[in-house]
Amino acid sequence: MSPGVVRALWIGSLLLASVLVFGLYLTLGGRTVPLWDLASDPAGRFMVLEVRLPRALLAFLTGGILALSGTVFQAVLRNPLADPYVVGVSGGAALGATVALALGLSAVPLALPFGLALGPVFLASFLGAALSTFLLYLFASRRGALRTTHLLLMGVVFNFFASAMIMVIKTLVSPTKAQEILFWLMGTVSHPPGPPSALALPAVLVLAGLGILWSRARDLNALSLGSRFAYDVGVNPAGIRRLAFLVGSALVAVAVSTTGFIGFVGLVVPHALRLGAGPDHRLLIPASFLGGGVFLLLADLLVRFTFPLFGTQLPVGALTALVGGPLFILLLSREGGR
Amino acid sequence: MRPTTTILSCLLVLAACRGEGPASPPGDGPAQRVVALAPNLAEIVAYAGGGDRLVARTRFTDTPASLRALPDLGSGFEPDLEALAALRPDLVLMLEGWRGGPIAATVERLGVPVRYLRVETTEDIADAVEAVGVALGLADAPGKADALRAAVAALAAAPPLGLRVLMLNGRRPLVAAGPGSWGDTVLRLAGARNALGDDIVRYPTLDHETVIDLDPDAVVDTSGYDGGPGAVGWADLAGVPAVRAGRVFALADSSLLRPGPRVTEAAALLRAALVGGVPR
Amino acid sequence: MMSPQPLLLADGVCFAYGGAPVLEELSVAVHRGEILGIIGPNGCGKSTLLGVLSGYLRPDRGRVLLAGRPVGDYRPRERTRLLGHVSQRPEADFPYRVRELVEMGRYALDTPGDPDGAVAEALAFMDLGGLAERPITRLSGGELQRAWLARAWAADPDGLLLDEPTASLDLRHQVRILDALRRRVRERDRAAVVVLHDLNLAAGFCDRILLMDRGRTVRCGAPREVLQYPVLKAVYGTEIYIGLLDGLEQLFVIPLPEEID
Numbered sequence: 007m008s009p010g011v012v013r014a015l016w017i018g019s020l021l022l023a024s025v026l027v028f029g030l031y032l033t034l035g036g037r038t039v040p041l042w043d044l045a046s047d048p049a050g051r052f053m054v055l056e057v058r059l060p061r062a063l064l065a066f067l068t069g070g071i072l073a074l075s076g077t078v079f080q081a082v083l084r085n086p087l088a089d090p091y092v093v094g095v096s097g098g099a100a101l102g103a104t105v106a107l108a109l110g111l112s113a114v115p116l117a118l119p120f121g122l123a124l125g126p127v128f129l130a131s132f133l134g135a136a137l138s139t140f141l142l143y144l145f146a147s148r149r150g151a152l153r154t155t156h157l158l159l160m161g162v163v164f165n166f167f168a169s170a171m172i173m174v175i176k177t178l179v180s181p182t183k184a185q186e187i188l189f190w191l192m193g194t195v196s197h198p199p200g201p202p203s204a205l206a207l208p209a210v211l212v213l214a215g216l217g218i219l220w221s222r223a224r225d226l227n228a229l230s231l232g233s234r235f236a237y238d239v240g241v242n243p244a245g246i247r248r249l250a251f252l253v254g255s256a257l258v259a260v261a262v263s264t265t266g267f268i269g270f271v272g273l274v275v276p277h278a279l280r281l282g283a284g285p286d287h288r289l290l291i292p293a294s295f296l297g298g299g300v301f302l303l304l305a306d307l308l309v310r311f312t313f314p315l316f317g318t319q320l321p322v323g324a325l326t327a328l329v330g331g332p333l334f335i336l337l338l339s340r341e342g343g344r
Numbered sequence: 345m346r347p348t349t350t351i352l353s354c355l356l357v358l359a360a361c362r363g364e365g366p367a368s369p370p371g372d373g374p375a376q377r378v379v380a381l382a383p384n385l386a387e388i389v390a391y392a393g394g395g396d397r398l399v400a401r402t403r404f405t406d407t408p409a410s411l412r413a414l415p416d417l418g419s420g421f422e423p424d425l426e427a428l429a430a431l432r433p434d435l436v437l438m439l440e441g442w443r444g445g446p447i448a449a450t451v452e453r454l455g456v457p458v459r460y461l462r463v464e465t466t467e468d469i470a471d472a473v474e475a476v477g478v479a480l481g482l483a484d485a486p487g488k489a490d491a492l493r494a495a496v497a498a499l500a501a502a503p504p505l506g507l508r509v510l511m512l513n514g515r516r517p518l519v520a521a522g523p524g525s526w527g528d529t530v531l532r533l534a535g536a537r538n539a540l541g542d543d544i545v546r547y548p549t550l551d552h553e554t555v556i557d558l559d560p561d562a563v564v565d566t567s568g569y570d571g572g573p574g575a576v577g578w579a580d581l582a583g584v585p586a587v588r589a590g591r592v593f594a595l596a597d598s599s600l601l602r603p604g605p606r607v608t609e610a611a612a613l614l615r616a617a618l619v620g621g622v623p624r
Numbered sequence: 625m626m627s628p629q630p631l632l633l634a635d636g637v638c639f640a641y642g643g644a645p646v647l648e649e650l651s652v653a654v655h656r657g658e659i660l661g662i663i664g665p666n667g668c669g670k671s672t673l674l675g676v677l678s679g680y681l682r683p684d685r686g687r688v689l690l691a692g693r694p695v696g697d698y699r700p701r702e703r704t705r706l707l708g709h710v711s712q713r714p715e716a717d718f719p720y721r722v723r724e725l726v727e728m729g730r731y732a733l734d735t736p737g738d739p740d741g742a743v744a745e746a747l748a749f750m751d752l753g754g755l756a757e758r759p760i761t762r763l764s765g766g767e768l769q770r771a772w773l774a775r776a777w778a779a780d781p782d783g784l785l786l787d788e789p790t791a792s793l794d795l796r797h798q799v800r801i802l803d804a805l806r807r808r809v810r811e812r813d814r815a816a817v818v819v820l821h822d823l824n825l826a827a828g829f830c831d832r833i834l835l836m837d838r839g840r841t842v843r844c845g846a847p848r849e850v851l852q853y854p855v856l857k858a859v860y861g862t863e864i865y866i867g868l869l870d871g872l873e874q875l876f877v878i879p880l881p882e883e884i885d
Contacts, residue, residue, distance in 0.1 A: 036557040057553050057583050084717045110568075177419065180404060182514070182567075182601075189517050189549075196551040197516055197580055228728060230718050234711055237680050239775075240704035240732035285718040310551070318548035319517070 013289045020296035024066070027303050031062045035310060060198035063205050064264065065306040065322075066299035067212055068195055069271050071261040073279075073298025076272030077290055078219060078254040081230040082247055083154055086280065090272035091262075093157060094142055094164030095135050095255040099262040100191060101168040102134020103127050107187050108175045127190070128263045135259030138164055139252070151244035152251060154233075193268035193323035195306050208260060215253050216295055222246060223287035230285065268323040270330030271298050278337055305329065374481025375435035375457075379428060381420050381447070384463055384604035385437045385472075386411055391492075391605035392476045392485040399431050407598065407606070423447065429454050435479060437461060463603045466496045466529065473605065488605075495608040499533045505618055510539040510560035513601065515567045515580075518550040526603045527566065533611035536562075536618060556583045562618055563587060568596040593617045629692060630655050631783045631815040632707070637676055637686035639669075639839075646672045647683070648839045654783065659809055659816045661830030663823060665860060669839040670819045671712055674785045677817065678709040690783075704732035708781035712788045712819075714772040719759030722752055722771050729779035746778035749804060751797070766792040773801065780808075783815040790825060798822075802829040823877040827851055835859060851875050 032054045033041055039050040075090040083092070090096065106127045142164065146156040172191070176184045198205065219226070225246040228236040233243035261268075275298045276290065283289050305325045313319050378397045380386040383405040389398055390408050401411050402420040415431070417423040425447075428436070433456055440462035442448050452458050459479060461472045470489045477485020509531055511521040521527025522544045531538050539560035540548065555563075563586050581587045595617060599610035630653035639647040646669045654660050654677075662670050675681035677688055679695035688695045690707055698706070708729075726743050747756055750770040755763065760771060769792045776784060784805075790798040802818075806829055809816050820826045826833050826847065833850040835842040837859045843850045856864055856877070863880040 035553055052583060053553065053556070057556065061552075081718075086718065177422065181421070185519075186514060186516070189514070189519075194517055196518075224728075224731060227720070227724075228731065231720070231725075231728075232711075232715055232717075234680065234709075235714075237700070238678070238704070238709045238711075239728050239779075240701040242700050280718070284724075285720050286724060310553070313554065314543065317522075317544040319551055319554070321549075 009286070016283050016289055017292050017296070020293055020300065023300050024296055024303075027300050027307070028062055028066070031065075031303055031307050032058050034307070056201060060202050060205060061195060061306070062303060063202060063209070064198040065195040065303045067205065067209055068261050068265050068268065069275075069302025069305075070216075070295040070299035071212055071257045072268065072272040073275035073294040073301070074216060074219065074291065075254040075257045075261075076298075077276040077279075077287070077294040078226070078250045079272075080276055081226045081287065082250050082254070083158055084230060084232065085158075086277060087273070088158075089269075090254070090258045091165065091267070091269075092161050093251070093255065093258075094161035094168075095139050095258050096262045096267065097161075097165040097168030098138025098141075099131045099135035099259055100267065101171055102137075103131035103190055103263065103266075104172045104175050104187050105134075106130035107190060108179045108183060110183075131263035132259055135255070135263060138168075139255040139259070142255075143248075143251070152247050154247075157251070189321075190266050192321040193266035195265050195268075195302070195322055196309075196319065208264075212257065212260065215257050216291070218253055219250065220288075220291045222249065223291050226250065226287040226291075227285070230287075266323070268302065268326055270323075270326040270334070271302055274326075274330040274334050274337070275301050277334065281337060281341065302326065375433075375479050377431065377433045378435045378437065378480065379417070379431065379433045380405070380437040381417075381423055381442075382437075382439050383407070383420075383598070384602045385439065385461060387602070387604040387606065388461070388463070388469065388472050389437070389476055389480070392473045392480070392488055393482045394476060394480040394485075397480055399433060400428065421447070425450055425454070429456075435459060437476070439463065464526075465603075466492075466533075466607055469603060469605060469607065470496075492605060492608070496533065499535075499608060499611050502535055502615075504537075505535040505615070507536045507561040507618055508539040508559075509536040509562045509564055509618065510555065510558060510586075511564045511566060511600075513547065513566050515565065518552075518555065518580075519547055520550055521566075522546045522548050527600060529603075530600055530607065530610045530614060531564075533607065534614040534618065536614070552581060552583060555581055556585075559584070560586050562591040562593065564600075564614065564617075565592065565594045566596055566600045568594075630689075631691060632677055632817070633689040634673075634677060635687050635689070637673075637683040637688065639672055639676055639681060639683045641672070646839050647676065649686075650836075650839065650841055651686075652834055652841065652844060654815050654817055656782070656813045656815045657809060658831040659806060659818060659829060661826040661833045662817060662819045662836060663821070663826050663833060664836035664842075668836045670836060671787050672839075673836070674709065674787050674817065674819060678707060678785050679703060680709070701732040704779070704781065706781055707783045707785065708776045708779050709785040710772050710776045710787060710789060712791065714768050716760040716763070716768060719761045721757050721759055722763070722774075723747065723756040725760055725771055726752075726774045726778050729775035729777075732779065742778045742780065746774040749777060750774040750801075766794065766797070769793060770797065780812075781814075784817070786816065786818045788819050788821060790820065790822065798825065805829070823851065823856075824875075827875040827877065847875055851877060 029041060033039055035058065037053060039054050041054065044051045044054060072090050079088045079090060079093060080086050142157065142160050143152065146152055146160045176187055225241045228239050228241040229243055229246050236243040276294045279290060279293050279297050283293055306322050308325050309320055309322050376397055377399045378389060378394065379400045380389050380398060381402055383402065386398060386401055386405045387407055389395060390411065395408065395410060398411060398414060400417050401414040402417055402423060405411055415427065417427055436451055436456050436458045438448060438458060438460055440460045443460045448458065461475060462468050463472050470493045473485055473489040473492060511527040511531055513519050513521055513527060520540060522540050523538060523542050525546045528538050539558050563584065578587055578592060586592065595613060597610065597613060599606035632654040634650060634652050637647055637650045650673065662673065664670055672681065676683050679688065682696065690698065690703065695703065723743065726746055730743065747753055750773055752770055752774055755767060760768060763771060769789065773789055789801060802825060805816055808814055818830065830847065832845060833847055834844045835850050835855065842859055843855055851866060853864065853866055863882065865878045865880055867876050869876060
């Protein structure tokens with residue numbers, strides 16, 4: 007079987023899985039809504055289209071972004087254990103959001119065209135992410151080229167710095183606000199920014215990012231084996247590294263600004279897929295996007311389903327950790343055993 | 345002398361199963377320089393008639409307004425203990441839940457008499473008023489406590505509104521006041537029923553779909569967000585019938601969040617809003 | 625046998641790394657049809673020289689010309705078609721299969737798959753046929769080296785820069801590779817620059833040898849001119865014995881332990 011056929015089969019299967027999980031998600035809930043009957047069921051239609059669909063789209067997009075950026079950062083940093091948060095962009099996002107929440111800016115989302123409602127927290131968070139991306143790029147570059155070790159170190163430093171600042175802010179604000187900040191940081195997909203149409207623009211941008219990275223998949227393959235190797239096979243390592251870093255950071259910024267920190271998706275999904283489907287980015291990039299989307303969608307479905315069990319809705323980041331943690335350990339042990 | 349006092353206080357702690365006993369016996373005579381390390385404890389002291397005995401406050405103590413002029417010790421969780429010691433208080437009041445915690449331990453080591461008060465139910469609040477009255481030698485305190493009990497009883501006896509109400513303490517995420525929470529207490533005193541059943545934690549996190557399924561008759565938001573159904577701010581609950589009908593009430597008064605002597609005002613506020621049907 | 629214009633020309637190249645000079649005023653020309661061997665003590669700048677020749681490192685002074693044009697002027701794909709390079713110590717962080725790795729050598733040629741069988745040939749030649757589907761993370765040091773070489777072999781550029789290609793290889797593979805390299809260089813009019821630590825391999829397979837010490841050229845020329853007792857003794861600082869294999873006209877160099885005089 008040629009590699010092209012293998013790729014098509016993988017992507018086809020993941021697309022199918024995505025459709026199935028979407029269907030499950032939209033159907034199941036407090037009220038099971040049979041999807042084929044929507045035309046004659048206005049209450050069900052409302053529930054599916056206005057309540058469940060935006061959340062499903064958000065979960066899928068976020069999961070896809072996290073897994074995709076995890077894959078890309080792993081290639082750039084040449085480390086299969088890198089996750090989307092390691093570069094420090096997310097620290098800036100978290101800090102931006104925390105400042106906004108502390109200042110009480112979370113009140114009213116700004117009503118924008120297309121039914122979009124962008125909260126001030128989202129904007130502050132995105133600004134924080136943009137700022138930290140810029141600073142990271144500045145500090146980790148030399149003669150215009152990003153240096154991998156510096157990027158990793160700067161990322162760690164940024165994250166520590168952001169955590170420290172967030173801790174300071176939490177002690178300065180009221181307990182209610184501190185609780186709010188904590189909840190924001192914990193990560194949730196339960197609050198889509200508006201009706202499904204509000205996600206149209208971000209979805210287009212995310213797909214554009216996916217497209218850009220996918221088109222450079224072969225270059226990422228080369229880069230993942232070292233900048234010297236990349237140079238030797240005719241790829242400009244500085245160029246692809248910069249592109250991957252910027253696009254990856256933009257994606258992470260969007261994810262963190264919208265949903266806070268959801269862990270494990272960006273680590274487990276690329277790792278598992280790499281073990282199953284191989285490290286070739288021509289497959290890994292679309293596969294990790296779809297796989298991440300399915301993973302987070304399933305996790306959020308589980309969140310909704312465990313509500314009666316716990317008497318409250320668990321943060322989805324807790325579920326991804328509960329599932330992802332043991333899964334990751336399992337993967338690592340099987341890898342080492344071979 | 346000190347070790348004996350500590351042993352004595354430990355025995356007293358063990359003996360006090362209602363959790364209201366003193367950690368260390370009060371000094372001779374009524375306390376004159378009192379520090380309350382929580383806003384609701386300060387309110388209780390003021391309500392009992394001892395407001396002028398308070399020598400300091402914590403950051404969020406804002407009621408009654410006369411207390412705002414007191415020196416600020418910072419957050420109740422991490423008060424400035426040096427400043428506290430410098431004020432030479434003869435009584436420190438702390439919430440029962442903090443007994444055995446690090447702040448409690450440090451304050452006790454300062455040699456200042458500490459008293460722990462549980463203030464979770466309305467009965468607790470009345471008892472606390474009485475206890476404070478004893479510790480501070482306030483003649484009016486028992487009367488005030490009884491007045492509070494009577495007011496609460498009157499509210500409980502009022503005709504029920506027949507409304508199922510969901511009270512939100514937080515908007516992002518949606519955190520509601522479940523059974524056993526203070527919000528729940530106020531709701532019930534206001535004559536309403538909690539839309540949340542009993543199968544739930546005290547402060548559950550909800551989502552849009554769950555609230556739609558709960559279908560409360562009215563939604564009360566104590567989080568302090570800009571409210572009113574017309575604002576974009578309620579878009580995240582657009583599917584809830586009560587929200588669509590405009591039966592949402594943004595009431596951010598601290599009495600709805602703080603177990604304290606203003607409980608009757610809180611309940612009255614809430615009841616008036618629910619009866620009037622006009623969202624604030 | 626040797627074309628007039630050199631494929632690669634380094635002219636007065638100086639390179640310093642973090643303030644410490646690594647290459648000083650180094651000039652060398654590499655012509656089609658020849659194998660140039662580079663030898664010298666550890667740390668004398670051999671790998672750095674290869675880095676500069678390939679254009680990966682930019683010299684502080686001097687210039688490097690590839691087929692008459694500055695090497696930095698080429699677009700990456702163009703350059704890769706003309707000049708290839710294989711690192712000294714390949715690192716395998718991700719489990720690409722050996723075949724996938726070798727195919728990466730063909731990226732620059734824009735022909736997906738293996739239409740002319742170059743990949744298959746390279747795999748067979750490096751004795752990797754049985755390992756073609758194995759992830760590179762599970763190869764031994766020598767196998768990894770061969771996989772990296774197979775990649776460059778499949779790419780078949782006009783000039784090849786090999787940094788200690790025989791370091792991890794057993795005798796059989798050492799000879800095979802250098803032998804095949806010599807044949808390819810002659811038959812297809814290629815050029816090769818090979819850093820070697822083994823003086824005998826240099827003597828046996830290189831047309832010219834560049835002996836370096838502390839970033840400078842000590843001597844450059846045919847093996848006989850370079851592999852001379854006083855020269856090598858001065859550079860390496862050890863006792864050696866240089867002999868000539870009768871009939872093969874090939875030099876051999878044997879290091880001697882210090883006690884024997």
